[in-house]
Amino acid sequence: MIKVYIPGFGTLQLTELVLDFNGTLAYDGKLIAGVTERLEKLSQDLHIHVVTADTFGSAGNAVADLKCMLAILGTFDQPIAKLDYIKRLGCEHTVCIGNGRDDRLMLEAASLGIAVMQPEGVAIEALLAAKVAVPDIRAALDLLLHPQRLAATLRA
Secondary structure (H helix, E strand, O other): OEEEEEOOOEEEEEOEEEEEOEOOOEEOOEEOOOHHHHHHHHOOOOEEEEEEOOOOOOHHHHOOOOOOEEEEOOOOOHHHHHHHHHHHHOHHHEEEEEOOHHHHHHHHHOOEEEEEOEOOEOOHHHHHHOOEEEOOHHHHHHHHHOOHHHHHHHOO
16 A cells, blocks of 8 residues: 555545556557566555556557556447446545546546656646646656655645
């Protein structure tokens, strides 16, 4: 569990990490450099879930060596499928990371939603739904590895 008190925001008690795959963890279906090491460290404190439509058909191979659950969701109604997934986990203990329009509902409903702005871009809807926006996945994962950075960003 990752626990951090943020003045004016509340206490985050995170047990679940849900990540989009393409555009978030991967670019053109391949994991972004530095992701594996960070996820290995985070898996000591969080249950990691990768949710994807698997556009490139590479998610299974890409995450095979990671300690994570892979959920390949249908291509129909992705926003609702991702939202339903985190509701089953418990939104109040979940941090979500994504960049796409289809990530907006899970980013908004999660205890902590983080939008990443990488080469693929970030949908405005995802950006507005998130509580924090960062330049890339490494920065997002580093926020969780160093949770006091969240307090510096979110305190009121």
